[in-house]
Each structure stands twice: as C-alpha cells, then as structure tokens.
Amino acid sequence: MQHFPAPVEKLIDCFARLPGIxxxxxxxxxxxxxxxxxxxxxxxxAAITSAKSEVGFCKFCQNLTVGEVCxxxxxxxxxxxxxCVVSDPKDVAAIERTAEYSGLYHVxxxxxxxxxxxxxDDIRIRxxxxxxxxxxxxxVILATDPDTEGEATALYISRLLRGADGLRVTRLAYxxxxxxxxxxxxxxxxxxxxxGRREI
Amino acid sequence: MQHFPAPVEKLIDCFARLPGIxxxxxxxxxxxxxxxxxxxxxxxxAAITSAKSEVGFCKFCQNLTVGEVCxxxxxxxxxxxxxCVVSDPKDVAAIERTAEYSGLYHVxxxxxxxxxxxxxDDIRIRxxxxxxxxxxxxxVILATDPDTEGEATALYISRLLRGADGLRVTRLAYxxxxxxxxxxxxxxxxxxxxxGRREI
Numbered sequence: 358m359q360h361f362p363a364p365v366e367k368l369i370d371c372f373a374r375l376p377g378i379x380x381x382x383x384x385x386x387x388x389x390x391x392x393x394x395x396x397x398x399x400x401x402x403a404a405i406t407s408a409k410s411e412v413g414f415c416k417f418c419q420n421l422t423v424g425e426v427c428x429x430x431x432x433x434x435x436x437x438x439x440x441c442v443v444s445d446p447k448d449v450a451a452i453e454r455t456a457e458y459s460g461l462y463h464v465x466x467x468x469x470x471x472x473x474x475x476x477x478d479d480i481r482i483r484x485x486x487x488x489x490x491x492x493x494x495x496x497v498i499l500a501t502d503p504d505t506e507g508e509a510t511a512l513y514i515s516r517l518l519r520g521a522d523g524l525r526v527t528r529l530a531y532x533x534x535x536x537x538x539x540x541x542x543x544x545x546x547x548x549x550x551x552x553g554r555r556e557i
Numbered sequence: 558m559q560h561f562p563a564p565v566e567k568l569i570d571c572f573a574r575l576p577g578i579x580x581x582x583x584x585x586x587x588x589x590x591x592x593x594x595x596x597x598x599x600x601x602x603a604a605i606t607s608a609k610s611e612v613g614f615c616k617f618c619q620n621l622t623v624g625e626v627c628x629x630x631x632x633x634x635x636x637x638x639x640x641c642v643v644s645d646p647k648d649v650a651a652i653e654r655t656a657e658y659s660g661l662y663h664v665x666x667x668x669x670x671x672x673x674x675x676x677x678d679d680i681r682i683r684x685x686x687x688x689x690x691x692x693x694x695x696x697v698i699l700a701t702d703p704d705t706e707g708e709a710t711a712l713y714i715s716r717l718l719r720g721a722d723g724l725r726v727t728r729l730a731y732x733x734x735x736x737x738x739x740x741x742x743x744x745x746x747x748x749x750x751x752x753g754r755r756e757i
Binding site: 360361362363364365367368370371375376377378382384385386387388389390391393395398399400401402403404405406407408409410411412421422423427446447449450453454 | 560561562563564565567568570571575576577578582584585586587588589590591593595598599600601602603604605606607608609610611612621622623627646647649650653654
C-alpha cells in the first residue's frame with residue numbers, strides 16, 4: 358500500500374533496489390534527499406547521469422576511465438612490461454594506494470564462478486590475451502582475491518599463459534598480514550606462510 | 558587521493574554524504590549504479606529530480622504531496638473535525654497503516670529541540686494554529702513520539718491550545734505494546750500503563 362506521494366514512493370523504490378539497502382533505510386535516504394536544498398538533490402541526480410554517461414572502460418586495461426585510455430595506461434612513467442591482473446577497479450585503487458607498483462593493470466571485471474554462471478568468456482580474459490599477443494610484456498601478476506573463485510580464475514589464466522615465450526606468470530604472496538598475530542591466524546594462511554617462507 | 562575517474566569519485570561523494578552511509582558503502586553503491594543498464598541509472602536520476610521538483614507540502618496539513626492539497630485533506634470521507642498532530646510524514650504513513658483513524662493530520666516537520674536549535678517557530682505550529690482558528694475542529698490529538706522532545710512539543714502545543722472553546726486536546730495512550738511481556742517492559746512504560754489503566 359502506498360502512503361507517500363508517487364514520486365516519493367518511486368524514489369524509495371530506487372534506493373531499495375540498491376544492494377544492502379532495505380526498505381526502511383531507503384525511506385530514510387529518500388526523505389533525506391527531499392530535505393536537501395534543490396541544488397544538492399540536483400547535484401546528486403547529475404552525478405548519477407554523468408558517472409554513467411562519461412565513464413567507460415580503458416581500451417587497454419579495461420579499468421574505468423573518462424575517455425579512451427586511462428591515466429595509468431597513458432602514463433609514460435609506468436612500466437608497460439608488467440601487467441597486474443585484478444578482478445575489480447577497486448583492486449586497482451587498493452594497489453595504487455600502496456605506491457609499490459609501477460606497472461600496468463588489467464581489470465577482469467569479475468571472476469570465473471560456475472555457481473553464478475560466470476564463465477571465462479564473461480570476464481575480460483580475451484582482452485588480456487589480445488594485449489599479451491601484442492608482445493612486450495615480460496611478467497603477468499595474477500592478483501585476484503585468494504578465495505576459491507579468485508584462485509580458480511588465477512589458475513585458469515596461468516594455464517592459458519603457460520608456455521608463452523619469456524613470460525613470467527606470478528601470484529601475490531600469501532602470509533600473515535602485517536600487524537597480525539600467529540595465535541589468531543587461521544590455519545590455511547599460516548600454512549601458506551610456512552610454505553612461502555623466505556631467507557632473511 | 559583520487560583513484561577513480563572524477564565522475565565516479567563525485568558519485569561516491571554524493572552517496573557518502575547521505576546519512577548512515579560511509580565511504581565503503583558509498584563506493585559499493587556507486588559501483589552498483591555504474592554496473593546497471595543505462596536506463597535504470599537514468600531512472601534513478603530522474604526519480605531524484607522529480608521527487609524533489611514535484612513533491613511539495615499540502616497547504617492544509619503540511620504533509621508531502623503532489624499538488625496543492627493532499628489526498629487525505631481532499632477526501633470527502635475523512636472527519637475534518639479531528640486533527641492528529643505528528644512530527645513527520647512517516648508518522649502519517651504509520652497511522653494510516655492501522656486503518657483506525659479517519660480524521661485529518663497536521664505534520665510539524667520536526668519537534669522542538671533546544672539542543673539542535675529548533676524552536677517552536679522552526680516547526681509548523683503556526684500553520685496548525687491558523688488551521689484551528691478557522692474553526693470546525695473539536696479534537697486535536699497530539700501524536701508526537703513519547704520521547705523527551707516529542708513530549709515537550711506536545712506539552713508546548715497543548716498549552717497554546719488551552720482554553721480554546723470546545724476543543725479537546727488529547728495525547729496517544731502509553732502502555733505495554735501488544736505482544737509485549739510485563740517482565741521485559743521498562744519501568745517508565747509499565748508505570749504509564751498502570752497510571753492509564755482502564756475498566757474492562
């Protein structure tokens with residue numbers, strides 16, 4: 358049953374369709390927007406429209422960008438012989454925050470997940486292979502999440518790349534997080550930390 | 558530091574400004590919107606614009622409405638001699654859901670709250686007095702929340718209305734909620750339930 362004017366109900370519906378937003382929260386957000394000055398609400402609407410219309414995918418790394426090529430791919434200071442493969446633009450942001458990496462990226466926009474009917478052709482593996490066939494890449498770092506699907510995706514890609522001439526395929530290191538405690542580290546992580554131990 | 562294209566950062570900012578939405582959630586919501594088909598994102602933007610531009614306040618009860626007078630105030634079947642005063646349009650929706658009430662409403666859009674610098678002139682008490690001065694009202698039900706500010710607002714209005722000829726001023730009943738347990742009812746509520754006991 359409808360208890361608010363139709364445009365308000367419509368706005369509540371739009372919010373309620375967002376992930377993790379229930380009906381009550383949607384109502385609260387919609388009423389907050391209604392209480393804003395007209396310009397601020399308009400700014401919000403315009404932000405949605407322009408994010409959707411202006412932002413596309415970089416033709417090389419598939420990351421989100423305005424224009425054809427993203428700032429990272431078009432930067433002359435980045436090492437174009439290393440490509441870090443991630444599942445999501447947010448992962449690019451996370452790695453950039455470390456300021457440890459100067460190579461390029463490749464964003465898959467998902468991971469292989471048979472449970473969700475996402476196969477290798479549904480994520481941007483084809484684009485990665487096309488990039489690699491162009492030559493000039495000496496290392497591919499597979500940086501998908503260390504969960505079942507991320508591991509499977511990394512394994513799948515590493516097999517595709519096996520035997521490519523002079524190409525190193527690597528995976529991020531697993532281990533105890535900095536600041537972590539051995540006592541509270543799960544067995545799987547600790548096992549990997551022992552397996553991947555290094556000389557000091 | 559900015560790790561996403563400017564329009565995406567802008568959209569994240571807009572979401573992050575909503576109440577109860579942190580930076581991480583804002584990011585998640587923005588990326589969800591980006592992943593939607595263009596029409597759905599456009600629908601969201603349009604919903605904001607039209608809710609803001611089409612929805613105004615009913616010139617009588619101050620509830621949200623499209624047009625000058627809301628459906629409740631313009632309904633011929635409602636009893637216009639009873640006015641239920643609430644603080645928020647959501648309270649109108651809550652009372653309407655009970656289907657117990659056939660009078661009209663008056664929405665204050667807030668409560669008196671000195672802590673937040675909201676005085677009697679900042680909520681729509683003046684509009685209520687103007688409505689009452691028109692005559693024809695025999696009962697005003699003060700239905701603000703039973704918290705400190707709601708109580709103070711009800712008390713303030715009841716004093717303003719004291720002595721108005723033939724006008725009954727009432728407050729919602731307090732007591733144990735239906736389905737509640739005496740054992741778990743707080744002392745304040747239980748005290749009010751005893752005080753307000755009725756013959757059966």
